[in-house]
Amino acid sequence: MKESYQNSENNSTKDMKQVIHRKLGLKKLFLGLFFISALFSFSQEGDATAGKALFNSNCAACHKLDKKMTGPALRNVESRLAEEQGLDREWLYAWVKNSSAVIKSGDAYGNKIYAEYNKSAMTAFPQLSNADIDNILAYTAAEAPKKSEATVTPTQSGASNNTSGGVSNTILLLALVVLFGLLAAGLFMVNKTLRRFADEKGIVIEEKEKGKSLWKAFVQNQFLILVTAIFFLLASGYFVYGYLMQVGVDQGYQPVQPIHFSHKIHAGDNKIDCKYCHSSARVSKTSGIPSLNVCMNCHKSISEYNGETTAEYNKDFYDKQIEELYKAVGWDDANQAYTGVTKPVEWVRIHNLPDFAYFNHSQHVSVAGVECQTCHGPVQDMEIVEQFAPLTMGWCINCHRDTGLKIKGNDYYKKIHDQLTAKYGDLNKITVAQMGGLECGKCHY
Amino acid sequence: MKGLYKILTLTIVITTIVSCKKDSRPNYQYMPNMYTSVGYETYSKSDAFNNGVEAQLPVEGTVPRGHSLYDYKNTNEGYDLAKAELKNPLTPDMIDAKRGKELYDIYCGICHGNKGKGQGNLVKREKILGIPNYADRDITDGSIYHVIYWGKNSMGSYAGQLNEEERWQVTAYVQSLKEALTK
Numbered sequence: 204m205k206e207s208y209q210n211s212e213n214n215s216t217k218d219m220k221q222v223i224h225r226k227l228g229l230k231k232l233f234l235g236l237f238f239i240s241a242l243f244s245f246s247q248e249g250d251a252t253a254g255k256a257l258f259n260s261n262c263a264a265c266h267k268l269d270k271k272m273t274g275p276a277l278r279n280v281e282s283r284l285a286e287e288q289g290l291d292r293e294w295l296y297a298w299v300k301n302s303s304a305v306i307k308s309g310d311a312y313g314n315k316i317y318a319e320y321n322k323s324a325m326t327a328f329p330q331l332s333n334a335d336i337d338n339i340l341a342y343t344a345a346e347a348p349k350k351s352e353a354t355v356t357p358t359q360s361g362a363s364n365n366t367s368g369g370v371s372n373t374i375l376l377l378a379l380v381v382l383f384g385l386l387a388a389g390l391f392m393v394n395k396t397l398r399r400f401a402d403e404k405g406i407v408i409e410e411k412e413k414g415k416s417l418w419k420a421f422v423q424n425q426f427l428i429l430v431t432a433i434f435f436l437l438a439s440g441y442f443v444y445g446y447l448m449q450v451g452v453d454q455g456y457q458p459v460q461p462i463h464f465s466h467k468i469h470a471g472d473n474k475i476d477c478k479y480c481h482s483s484a485r486v487s488k489t490s491g492i493p494s495l496n497v498c499m500n501c502h503k504s505i506s507e508y509n510g511e512t513t514a515e516y517n518k519d520f521y522d523k524q525i526e527e528l529y530k531a532v533g534w535d536d537a538n539q540a541y542t543g544v545t546k547p548v549e550w551v552r553i554h555n556l557p558d559f560a561y562f563n564h565s566q567h568v569s570v571a572g573v574e575c576q577t578c579h580g581p582v583q584d585m586e587i588v589e590q591f592a593p594l595t596m597g598w599c600i601n602c603h604r605d606t607g608l609k610i611k612g613n614d615y616y617k618k619i620h621d622q623l624t625a626k627y628g629d630l631n632k633i634t635v636a637q638m639g640g641l642e643c644g645k646c647h648y
Numbered sequence: 649m650k651g652l653y654k655i656l657t658l659t660i661v662i663t664t665i666v667s668c669k670k671d672s673r674p675n676y677q678y679m680p681n682m683y684t685s686v687g688y689e690t691y692s693k694s695d696a697f698n699n700g701v702e703a704q705l706p707v708e709g710t711v712p713r714g715h716s717l718y719d720y721k722n723t724n725e726g727y728d729l730a731k732a733e734l735k736n737p738l739t740p741d742m743i744d745a746k747r748g749k750e751l752y753d754i755y756c757g758i759c760h761g762n763k764g765k766g767q768g769n770l771v772k773r774e775k776i777l778g779i780p781n782y783a784d785r786d787i788t789d790g791s792i793y794h795v796i797y798w799g800k801n802s803m804g805s806y807a808g809q810l811n812e813e814e815r816w817q818v819t820a821y822v823q824s825l826k827e828a829l830t831k
Contacts, residue, residue, distance in 0.1 A: 260766065264778030265801050273801040323801060324724050330784065450676050451683070457671040474769050476754040482809040489690045500804035504776055547701065552691070555674075557683040589671065 249334070254342030257335055261328060269347060271539050272504060273323060275316070277343045288312050292340070299336055301327045451557075457589035458551040462527045463520070471583035472510060477575045484564040484575070492550055495532040502528060506536050516586065553590050554579075560596070561646050570615050571608070571635075603640035607632040716812060720790075722798040727791065734790030738816045748821030751814055755806055756822070764825035776802075782822065783829035792819045 258266075258277075265273035284290040290312060298305050298313065302325040305313040317324075331339075401408055421427055469475050478484055483491030506529075508521035529536055533545040556562050567573045576582065580591025592598055610616050610633065623633050639645060677683050688694055688702040697704060706712050720730040753762055759779050761767040766779035796815045799805040810818060 259774075259777045260780070262778060264780070266778075322724065451678055453675050455671050456674055458674075459672055473758075473773060473775065475758055478754050479758065479809075482755075486811075492691055494808065496804060496808065500799075500806075501770070501776060503804065504802045509775075547699075555683075557677075558685040559682055 249337035249339070249341030251338070251341040251345050254338035254340070257331070257339050258342050261331065262339065265323075265325070268343065270506075271537070273539070274320060274325060278347065280343050281340050282344070284312075292337075295340070296333055296336055298325075299328050299331060301329065303327065452593050452595055453553075453555070453590050454593040455589055456553055457587055458553060460551055460587075461548050462531070463516075463524045463587075465516070465521075465586050466582045466588055467584055467586045468508075468510060468521075477582070478568070481575075484568045486565050486569070488563045488565070490564045495528065495545075495548070498528055499532055499534065503534075503539075553588060554594065556594060559647055561648065570613075571606075572613075573606075577602075599646070600636075600641060603635040606635050608635065608638065718797055720794055720797075726798075727794055727800070730794035731788050731791035734788075734793060736789040736793075736816055736819055738813075738820060743820045744817060745821060745824065747814075748817040748824075751810060751818050752821045752825075755809055756818065759803075764822065764829055778802075781829065782826040787822070787826065789819055789823065792822050 262277065266275065266277045268276060268278045270276055281292065281295065284295070294305075294310075302313065302317075306317050398408070469480075470477060480493040480497050481490045482493070482497075483489060502525060506525060508518055508525065512518055512521075528534075531546050531548045533542045534540075535542050567578075568575070578592050580589075582588060582591075608616055608620075610620050616638075619638060620633065623637060627633075627637065634640070685692075688696075690702070692702045693700055694702040696702075711717060720726040720734065757768055759766075759768040759770050759776055760782070761771070761779070764782040766781045768779065770776045771779050793815055795803065796806045796810065796818060798807075806815070
């Protein structure tokens, strides 16, 4: 029995091997045919993967595969040129290596494309060899990946996961409500039946005789009343004081902005320095709301979001925000040009010191070298920014008392440091308060 | 029954007071006229100007104090001219490499990479591609400054974020990076 089984197994593996051999043979044949045909149709065939690397480091600054940028889209550029303009690979070699020479030679198509793209000259790439350009062309000739399916599935699964969690929670809660309702109903019924039995049996249930009520005893005890009165006064004093003290404090204030700008994506995921956008924090009183040209420094080439998403903040949502930006700044993404029709964005101010208190960003950021996060909290983790610090006077003062000056390598403090060491003796740490950071006139004038 | 009504009204009043405080709305203020400035504040609205905002551009044909004119136009010819003849006005003792690095890392390093190899964080994350290595490009003081001032192709202008002196500091720092790369 066992032998026969083994035999059959051997037979089957033999069969399989034969099949594989046959298939390999066919493959070789096809490959050979392919190479021969390739040899006839093109002089050389490039390597698309090497081409991708070359494309990303040399061409991608101005060209995308499927979208117009500074220069034209390059998907299938070679076949397109061959069909529409009758230009061959030699022309492309010449163009890539020195486009301005091609233009100067009076080439018709070269001049046309130069004029079409606002006369922005393509950088000459004499360092690229013909083989390099072949590789790049092989990469541009690769078929466009079918993105839509791949991107849709993960978001869908994420969404279903989230909703399923929500559903199970509500189901649990509902089940509990039903359970307790049943219990209450059960107790009520039991009570009712017992009373009925008692009635039938003729047992009289004695109602509890009402003694002196607790309330009356309490009212008659003057000491207890005094203690409770004091307790209530203190407690209400505590809460009223707490309420009055938080008036005018906007800690946790989280307004809805006209464009959903995620600090988490920009400062957190992409690690863009705060001062890249808020550049005036280095040099002026205000930290500066970036004008939209700063957004366009990157978003000229980034027109869609490709990062992490959640059910609420999905790709569509973020893409729409970028569209809003384009609308506000007047950028026509399809034609890669400004329309001139702009619509200022009315951002909602979050941190707002009262007029009677003076605060200067450059003094804290450039001179003292305080991290932005010290006062603004972990903005790089905030999807929607909220006010982190209370911005009360007590909060300012506490920090001025605790924070030591960074004197080393900071010429700004040299003179004052010498004065302070003369006054206090040699100190390890000189706080802001000792330098005069508690004087009223420093902030209120 | 009367007590019940009292309790009900109290709960309604308390809930309304509590629900008045929302995170999407700023809190109440004591004497708001001491909080809000009479004068114009940065970025505030203003009826004084036609476009309704306090921030205005300088009058055309004027130069703000402390600024100077930049004569090279934002064209290919302007670029070539600046590349050929513009030199860094900062003398070697005025060049502060530490500040140049600081500014470079904030404004340029995010794409060009802190070493100037074209491998900044945005490039590594494939958000922006095609940033050249400084070693591969023929750049001069003039061309660097011109590109910071006007931008080039996909790169935007940084004239708003860096002032004239800072732009020259960054230019000097880029040159030092290129030197280190081509060595």
